[in-house]
Amino acid sequence: MSISSNKSSPLRIAILGGGRIGSAFAFHFARNTRHEVTIIARPNSARLAQLQRDGGIVTTTHEHASATICDTLDGNIPYDLLLVTVKDYQVRSLLPALTRSADRKIHFMFMTFEPDRLRQAVGPERTVIGMPFIQSDFDANGHLKMSVGKRETLTNDPEWAHLFRAAGLPARHEPQMALWLRCHVPLGAAFESVAVAGVQRGRGASWSRAQTLALGVRACFAMIRSQGYEIYPKDKARLEKLPVSIVTTMLWGLSRVPTFRTLLATGKAECCALVDDMLESAPTAAQSVEANAICAMKPE
Template structure:
């Protein structure tokens, strides 16, 4: 079934053109009909690939024409800037985002401190989201993606951007409290990526001792979030927080034995290690004691 594009094309920039950013750019440009600029790291292989092609290209050779840049044009009045970098990478571009004439800046990554990002660019134009797209790039910069697997939808905190994504063939839905959602997703992101790295290293599933340590780390991480003065949100995460660690450990144990799951998330080692470091760094600001050793133990040995 064809998907109708919005009546008014938008001017969009995507900062970070890896797996997810590439899929977003492809759909928004080719299906949505938007004017898309992609910003890749200077002197990177990805920038070279994009300049060579002048487009986002999938593994079938289908192209979506985009503008390619190595820095964000701060004078351009973009309707939307989507940031698909990771939390530990975003500081490098925050000054340009702060100075940017963009009307809305949407951060789409796990972060323990969404309020810091909101303050950096201004609350009136800050938005948050979380992708639920499975995508990979091959060595030549062509992407392969699965969208909407298991009914999953990208989360947005503004209906206008959810509608824009849906009209571009990217299933999306509105989550009004994205900052809380992202903060509380950090422990689960860490656990799932960590167990995947462990499984890939071993060529099979993680041990019970390993998954139990991760589950205890998740509980300690939720304890940190509460000690910092925030609720565990939404209800599904609150249930994990209240349940015995052995129950979530069993989930991780089973997931680690699914090869596709392991290989998909094992690429996130830099992300989850940086998120663990961020939680440890935040512990001294907590009102109550935090089991920091359990959080640190979530890094694979």
């Protein structure tokens, strides 16, 4: 399917995941375009009940975006786009259902160290990968609070980048998305782990914890290079060359920013899963110094 050749026709879009990222995408698609939006939330969850009561997404500024709400993916419906916004470790049990589904395109929107696993599961011709950059959260009433800044959501398909921009979300095409994700996971895991440490202490992570994570990031980059990959993009390559003390300072400082802690401290399980994925990708290095440094990135 070509989006550019079907501009006049609304698309059928399903969003797997009713959390803060999925809800933000759903709101923009439902409010700013004529596309038909379905949100699939976890069965028996409080979020599912909230979405059903509201008939879609309600924001903290009292805006409403209508959507169809479901608790399971109907694999017989040929959605033009299934946007998957759950975490990598959560989607693994869902891959058989995604493989059997009639969806024309399945766009995975989360950190993953092994995007090829997703392509192999659902078929390379249907697979799109990306990384969302949307700041959003829920208030005590379950209403969505969003902040759409200049940071662009990334996708390896230029037509879907166009779709996101048309819905009011900054986005751009990243042709080396798989490598971008692989090189982003070490930093993403460090951010989540230092945020968890900051919440545990109540005033930010300790210097020693930030230093452990900085050493872990360096070890991850070394492992990625040992697998035959370059460090990409340029900002990651520059980060790789910085002294450990500079990266430590960056992580230590970020852990003292309340909004940073609130946003990323919920990623403890994701961080552990990503670290395990990195270690599993290099089994022959199980006893190496690099593997020990990577393992130490798991939240304490």
